[in-house]
Amino acid sequence: MRGRLLRPAELKQMMTTRPTGPDGTGYGLGLMSTPLPCGGVLWGHGGDMLGFRTSGGATLDGRQITVMTNLYRVDGVRNADLDSVATAALCETAEKP
Numbered sequence: 001m002r003g004r005l006l007r008p009a010e011l012k013q014m015m016t017t018r019p020t021g022p023d024g025t026g027y028g029l030g031l032m033s034t035p036l037p038c039g040g041v042l043w044g045h046g047g048d049m050l051g052f053r054t055s056g057g058a059t060l061d062g063r064q065i066t067v068m069t070n071l072y073r074v075d076g077v078r079n080a081d082l083d084s085v086a087t088a089a090l091c092e093t094a095e096k097p
Helices: 010-013 080-095
Strands: 031-034 041-049 052-058 064-069
Touching: 041 080, 052 080, 064 080
Parallel strands: none
Antiparallel strands: 031 041, 041 052, 052 064
């Protein structure tokens, strides 16, 4: 997100998203954008397979997170707890001096 891996034009293309839900989330070229309740956007990607789920990403101001759980339900029900952990960690970090 800070321009050390990709050139600015490539990163800009990845960050050009289309809306994917009513909550403001979007998806671009391999990057998902998720608005944070404390401000800013989490840019990243998640994945799941056979009972596991991961979520990782970074904000433009440098906050980063990666969370993995083996409690993901494979019946299509979204694991809100994993999202809550990621959001809490990023927002608490943003509020610390």
